[in-house]
Amino acid sequence: MVFNLAEQLAIIKAVDEVIMADGHVNYGEMSLLNLIVDILKCDRSLIKEARNTDAKEGLAILAEMPANKKKALAIMLEEMANADGKVHEKEIDLILKIFSATGIHIE
Numbered sequence: 125m126v127f128n129l130a131e132q133l134a135i136i137k138a139v140d141e142v143i144m145a146d147g148h149v150n151y152g153e154m155s156l157l158n159l160i161v162d163i164l165k166c167d168r169s170l171i172k173e174a175r176n177t178d179a180k181e182g183l184a185i186l187a188e189m190p191a192n193k194k195k196a197l198a199i200m201l202e203e204m205a206n207a208d209g210k211v212h213e214k215e216i217d218l219i220l221k222i223f224s225a226t227g228i229h230i231e
Contacts, residue, residue, distance in 0.1 A: 125196060132166040134185035135197055136174040138222055142204045146212035156207040160200055186226040194228045 127135065139160055143153045161168055174182075186197060201222060205215040223230060 125193065127164050127166075127193065129166070130185050131189060131193065132164045133170055133174050133177060134182040135164060135200065136161070136166070136170055137177050137179065137182040138186060138197065139200055139204050140171065140174055141179065141222075142201055142215055142218055143207075145214040145218045147214075148208070150208045152207040152209065153204065156204055160204075183222065183225045186222070189226075194226060197226070198223065198228050 136157075139157060143149055143157065157171070158168075161171065186194070189197070201219045205211045205219060222228070
């Protein structure tokens with residue numbers, strides 16, 4: 125699956141927000157973020173750019189993605205929430221908000 129630059133940026137923004145949701149960043153989360161960057165085939169400098177991107181803009185881009193890309197996003201977000209071995213309530217709340225804003229339906 126190939127993601128364009130705007131999609132890559134928006135995905136990294138969403139994933140990074142999940143990382144930051146509980147106020148703690150650990151090795152597992154950073155390792156998974158690096159893996160996601162590799163999977164998306166994007167430059168690591170995009171992480172810094174994503175952090176400076178408006179969340180609403182990112183959500184609008186994610187909402188326009190086709191269903192197969194949204195499914196991949198959902199998997200990435202869920203994996204990131206689990207990356208540190210425990211899922212924090214703030215991470216769940218954020219993921220549900222992202223799902224709602226982008227039209228991802230929970231099965």
